Amino acid sequence: MVRIAGAARWEVVVVGGPNTSMTDRVRALVAAHRGDRGALLPILHRIQAEFGYVDQEVVPVLAAELNLSRADVHGVITFYTDFRSEPAGRVVVKLCRAEACQSVGAEQLVAHAEQALGIKLGQTTPDGSVTLEQVFCLGNCALGPAAQIDERVVGRLSPSRLDALLAAEARMA
Amino acid sequence: MTAPVTVYVPCDSAALSVGADLVAAELEAAGRPIRVVRNGSRGMLWLEPLVEVVTDRGRIGYGPVEPERVGDLVAAGLLDGADHELCQGVVDQLPWLADQTRICFARVGITDPLSPEDYLAHGGMAGLRRALARSGGDVVAEVTESGLRGRGGAGFPAGIKWKTVADTPGPDKFVCCNADEGDSGTFADRMLMEGDPFTLVEGMTIAGYAVGAQEGYIYIRSEYPDAVRTMRKAIEIARAQGWLGGDVLGSGVRFDLHVRVGAGAYICGEETAMLESLEGKRGMVRAKPPIPAITGLFGKPTVVNNVLTLASVPAILADGAPAYQALGVERSRGTQVFQLAGNIARGGVFETAFGLSLRDLVERYGGATRTGRPIRAVQVGGPLGAYVPESGLDLPLEYEAFASAGAMLGHGGIVVFDDTVDMAAMARFAMEFCAEESCGKCTPCRVGAVRGVEVIDRIVAGEDPDGNLALLGDLCELMTDGSLCAMGGLTPMPVRSALLHFPDDFTARH
Numbered sequence: 001m002v003r004i005a006g007a008a009r010w011e012v013v014v015v016g017g018p019n020t021s022m023t024d025r026v027r028a029l030v031a032a033h034r035g036d037r038g039a040l041l042p043i044l045h046r047i048q049a050e051f052g053y054v055d056q057e058v059v060p061v062l063a064a065e066l067n068l069s070r071a072d073v074h075g076v077i078t079f080y081t082d083f084r085s086e087p088a089g090r091v092v093v094k095l096c097r098a099e100a101c102q103s104v105g106a107e108q109l110v111a112h113a114e115q116a117l118g119i120k121l122g123q124t125t126p127d128g129s130v131t132l133e134q135v136f137c138l139g140n141c142a143l144g145p146a147a148q149i150d151e152r153v154v155g156r157l158s159p160s161r162l163d164a165l166l167a168a169e170a171r172m173a
Numbered sequence: 174m175t176a177p178v179t180v181y182v183p184c185d186s187a188a189l190s191v192g193a194d195l196v197a198a199e200l201e202a203a204g205r206p207i208r209v210v211r212n213g214s215r216g217m218l219w220l221e222p223l224v225e226v227v228t229d230r231g232r233i234g235y236g237p238v239e240p241e242r243v244g245d246l247v248a249a250g251l252l253d254g255a256d257h258e259l260c261q262g263v264v265d266q267l268p269w270l271a272d273q274t275r276i277c278f279a280r281v282g283i284t285d286p287l288s289p290e291d292y293l294a295h296g297g298m299a300g301l302r303r304a305l306a307r308s309g310g311d312v313v314a315e316v317t318e319s320g321l322r323g324r325g326g327a328g329f330p331a332g333i334k335w336k337t338v339a340d341t342p343g344p345d346k347f348v349c350c351n352a353d354e355g356d357s358g359t360f361a362d363r364m365l366m367e368g369d370p371f372t373l374v375e376g377m378t379i380a381g382y383a384v385g386a387q388e389g390y391i392y393i394r395s396e397y398p399d400a401v402r403t404m405r406k407a408i409e410i411a412r413a414q415g416w417l418g419g420d421v422l423g424s425g426v427r428f429d430l431h432v433r434v435g436a437g438a439y440i441c442g443e444e445t446a447m448l449e450s451l452e453g454k455r456g457m458v459r460a461k462p463p464i465p466a467i468t469g470l471f472g473k474p475t476v477v478n479n480v481l482t483l484a485s486v487p488a489i490l491a492d493g494a495p496a497y498q499a500l501g502v503e504r505s506r507g508t509q510v511f512q513l514a515g516n517i518a519r520g521g522v523f524e525t526a527f528g529l530s531l532r533d534l535v536e537r538y539g540g541a542t543r544t545g546r547p548i549r550a551v552q553v554g555g556p557l558g559a560y561v562p563e564s565g566l567d568l569p570l571e572y573e574a575f576a577s578a579g580a581m582l583g584h585g586g587i588v589v590f591d592d593t594v595d596m597a598a599m600a601r602f603a604m605e606f607c608a609e610e611s612c613g614k615c616t617p618c619r620v621g622a623v624r625g626v627e628v629i630d631r632i633v634a635g636e637d638p639d640g641n642l643a644l645l646g647d648l649c650e651l652m653t654d655g656s657l658c659a660m661g662g663l664t665p666m667p668v669r670s671a672l673l674h675f676p677d678d679f680t681a682r683h
């Protein structure tokens with residue numbers, strides 16, 4: 001299986017063959033949602049899941065297919081944090097920085113992760129292995145500090161447990 | 174040969190976050206024939222992963238079970254319900270559970286979430302059947318009489334909202350479930366969707382029938398992939414069971430549901446921003462009026478309710494409004510699903526009638542802080558809720574009592590902090606969060622929050638503290654009075670409560 005960083009578990013990940021250009025795939029995805037009202041978000045989620053990001057190139061295609069202005073499509077893509085403008089690292093680590101996790105040391109965990117990976121929140125390691133991000137609440141507020149590693153939520157984190165999880169990801173990659 | 178022992182291991186994502194999948198795999202590999210059922214969580218999250226074994230005495234619980242300990246536990250007789258240091262006894266008899274009044278969460282943790290047989294065996298569909306036997310108007314009246322108020326934060330009476338939608342003519346109406354649950358310290362919507370999704374399906378179908386809507390949307394935040402998956406499967410199963418579709422329970426009534434996934438924007442929990450997002454647009458808050466009940470999704474009359482509001486409806490219809498109304502105090506009727514979170518020894522879901530004191534919940538049931546240090550502050554109602562100091566914990570958990578204390582109950586999330594918390598930092602965070610998540614439509618919120626961060630930084634740095642404190646007060650007033658929605662309008666609540674109760678934290682430290 002090809003693992004696409006940031007691909008959501010609820011999406012079927014289909015990776016196009018060498019001949020399917022992005023434009024064709026996007027048209028096919030739009031067609032798959034033809035009967036749905038206000039389908040732009042579901043379509044963008046699928047683009048993000050397949051390609052790992054939403055390329056600028058898809059904006060005019062979506063605009064034409066959905067009868068929207070380019071500005072509208074662009075506006076939607078940039079409004080939501082889920083839609084990336086460029087691919088993420090092979091593993092995406094989102095550390096929860098909301099109040100409940102802060103009450104059990106989230107800020108220290110962020111500082112530790114930044115130091116261990118040598119990057120700041122919002123950045124990707126130079127070798128492209130890990131993207132580190134913040135998130136506000138994963139709904140795991142009684143078992144914090146919590147984080148999401150790709151799609152998997154992990155709880156009761158400590159700096160050493162985070163290190164172990166990152167090392168395990170590195171071995172799998 | 175003896176029948177295989179039934180063992181429950183939760184599939185709730187909080188349980189998964191601490192290794193429940195591995196525990197299930199270890200149990201299956203332990204050598205004895207067993208039947209593993211993946212249930213929702215009982216809500217005693219400090220015990221997760223909580224393994225339950227079915228015995229003659231009832232379901233015996235073990236927790237927290239680390240995957241590495243499964244082998245030892247099985248050797249020590251876990252599959253026979255034997256005693257062990259991790260053995261909690263008969264789960265239903267634990268005071269933490271026995272003292273609750275579970276209406277909304279009645280089945281969560283007990284059943285297999287996706288088993289229609291379990292659902293029916295535990296009272297599912299009784300509410301919908303009773304609703305369908307009556308007129309839509311009667312159903313609305315029953316919900317109104319129950320006193321049920323919106324559980325998403327604002328506490329608006331559900332029946333009155335439904336009546337507005339029912340009375341607005343039009344062939345197309347919608348029921349939208351707000352499952353954006355962005356507040357820190359809240360996870361009950363998620364646990365309900367992962368642990369008993371058919372209840373939400375049933376509640377939304379009752380709402381649809383009551384107001385004359387044939388379609389519903391559940392807007393779930395993208396941070397909840399497990400809930401998305403479970404809800405989607407539940408909808409498919411419900412269609413196959415004839416619980417959804419063109420002929421609901423053979424009544425001739427049509428109702429169907431769709432799941433839509435958010436994309437990482439807190440503001441999409443605000444109902445009009447959610448509607449915009451459902452329409453495929455940016456999550457910009459709409460000016461009210463018009464209200465969604467009259468001009469909602471795609472301009473049609475729309476019920477927007479929180480997960481817990483809708484999930485409370487089946488029981489109200491099944492057991493009647495008086496039974497629900499009999500619980501609670503004053504104008505807060507029925508039960509609220511409280512969520513104990515943050516720095517808490519025993520965190521989780523506690524459903525109880527309104528009126529219990531915050532102190533009882535946090536200290537008696539929650540066991541105070543996880544670190545064992547003194548409680549300093551408790552934030553109730555999410556990031557827009559007030560910080561209550563330790564001395565204020567005797568407040569009864571009830572909408573109006575909180576409002577008169579300058580606080581709010583919100584979605585029932587309770588986040589505990591110990592004495593190491595820096596309340597100026599928390600006030601700054603409230604402003605930072607607002608700046609990050611503002612939809613940008615109005616200036617007091619968009620600009621005010623950014624200024625708020627800067628002003629707090631200056632106060633803490635000791636720059637003209639008096640002048641800057643006055644400025645912060647003005648800023649809070651401007652945001653409260655001038656913001657279009659409660660994002661900008663309520664962000665001052667945590668800030669002001671921190672200033673009021675913890676002024677020393679705002680003086681310069683060198």
Ligand SMILES: Cc1cc2nc3c(=O)[nH]c(=O)nc-3n(C[C@H](O)[C@H](O)[C@H](O)COP(=O)(O)O)c2cc1C
Pocket residue numbers: 322323324325326327328329351352353354355356439440441442443444445477478479480482483658659660
């Ligand atoms: C910034 C903001 C965020 C909100 N987030 C949520 C949310 O995540 N879930 C929710 O049910 N209501 C949320 N609300 C409240 C909704 O606007 C609305 O009142 C609610 O969905 C109505 O349902 P109810 O009456 O059943 O509570 C939010 C409100 C604001 C201002």
Ligand code: SF4
Pocket residue numbers: 440458610611612613614615616618619656657658659660661662
């Ligand atoms: S208060 Fe903030 S979030 Fe609400 S409408 Fe104004 S800018 Fe948008």
